Amino acid sequence: MSALSMMVDISNDWFWEQDTEGRFTAVSGGFFTDLDVNPALFIGKCRWELGHGGLSAAQWAAHRAVLASQQAYLDFEYQTELNQQSLYLSVSGRPVFDHNGEFIGYRGVGRNVTAIRLAQAALLAEQQRAQATLASIVDGVVTTDLNGRIYYLNPVASALLGWEPEMAQGQYLSSVYQTIDTKTRLPLAGLAALALQHSAPSQSARRSILLNKLGLHFYIEESAARIRDDAHGTLGVVLVFRDISNWQDEERESVWVLVV
Numbered sequence: 001m002s003a004l005s006m007m008v009d010i011s012n013d014w015f016w017e018q019d020t021e022g023r024f025t026a027v028s029g030g031f032f033t034d035l036d037v038n039p040a041l042f043i044g045k046c047r048w049e050l051g052h053g054g055l056s057a058a059q060w061a062a063h064r065a066v067l068a069s070q071q072a073y074l075d076f077e078y079q080t081e082l083n084q085q086s087l088y089l090s091v092s093g094r095p096v097f098d099h100n101g102e103f104i105g106y107r108g109v110g111r112n113v114t115a116i117r118l119a120q121a122a123l124l125a126e127q128q129r130a131q132a133t134l135a136s137i138v139d140g141v142v143t144t145d146l147n148g149r150i151y152y153l154n155p156v157a158s159a160l161l162g163w164e165p166e167m168a169q170g171q172y173l174s175s176v177y178q179t180i181d182t183k184t185r186l187p188l189a190g191l192a193a194l195a196l197q198h199s200a201p202s203q204s205a206r207r208s209i210l211l212n213k214l215g216l217h218f219y220i221e222e223s224a225a226r227i228r229d230d231a232h233g234t235l236g237v238v239l240v241f242r243d244i245s246n247w248q249d250e251e252r253e254s255v256w257v258l259v260v
Helices: 005-011 030-035 055-069 114-136 154-161 191-197 245-259
Strands: 014-018 024-028 074-082 084-095 102-114 140-144 151-153 178-180 202-211 219-227 236-244
Touching: 014 030, 055 074, 084 114, 114 236, 151 154, 151 191, 154 236, 191 219, 191 236
Parallel strands: none
Antiparallel strands: 014 024, 014 102, 074 084, 084 102, 140 151, 140 236, 178 202, 202 219, 219 236
């Protein structure tokens, strides 16, 4: 066995060749051994004859158009069922020509990307659950990345800020969220920026006045904390604030009664 053949056999990828009609003429790789799949199942068949792959007719037509024009392609992804397992596969291929320049088929490599796609799906589901929870609470919530760009804001934050979520996403927080001191009316340093700059995991709650996009202002209580990953690395910041304008009015009335 040659060194190349040995590398192919122990590789988690799989290697393939196709004729001018897109039919598999050879497949190999440790991928088949790991999944206990007989490579012979592929021989003589086109990729689209092995199942719809979770793709639409239009997507398959676009892929076949690439093959018909004898172009190279990268990371064409589809689903398949092999040995009662549902897999996500990513394949890349290049056209092959003989010494006369005649097209004789394709040669390429495939990767099993199932673990990556399942992890992404789990992460998306977790994000959707978290966002559903945030959307239901009465506080305004904004999350940013490490650069201070807005990643998410819940409906309460959107209403208080006067920004539609799709317009705010990607904006720097400092251009959307502005607060001033309740006494001096001078601009305040952003709590989110302070949370990123200092070693403390969160910034203590403070009262301030929020100036929104529509020219309105609200008395708020705000706090910020860094978002960390499992390795304690910083991913961004979450800013939480609530409208306490009614509290302020009640406090003023109480003071007025005491004075009287």
